[in-house]
Amino acid sequence: MKEADIYQMLAYNQTYQKSQSDSEIWLIYPKTSQFNEPLPVFKFDNGTLIRVLPFDIELGKLVVESPITAPHIY
Numbered sequence: 001m002k003e004a005d006i007y008q009m010l011a012y013n014q015t016y017q018k019s020q021s022d023s024e025i026w027l028i029y030p031k032t033s034q035f036n037e038p039l040p041v042f043k044f045d046n047g048t049l050i051r052v053l054p055f056d057i058e059l060g061k062l063v064v065e066s067p068i069t070a071p072h073i074y
Contacts, residue, residue: 031056031063037063
């Protein structure tokens with residue numbers, strides 16, 4: 001994961017989702033032996049949540065600890 005990815009998604013959020021109080025950003029990366037479970041959820045001062053999730057390419061699905069509901073998909 002690169003810091004630039006987080007800043008790019010935060011800029012996207014500020015531009016397109018700034019009026020939403022429940023906005024979330026999902027960063028999805030291929031699952032690896034070192035990245036095989038979601039990172040802790042990060043909350044910015046403006047309330048935006050960032051989730052960093054692994055995607056299991058072999059199974060074709062996100063690796064999550066519990067079901068996640070996407071409030072808005074653009």
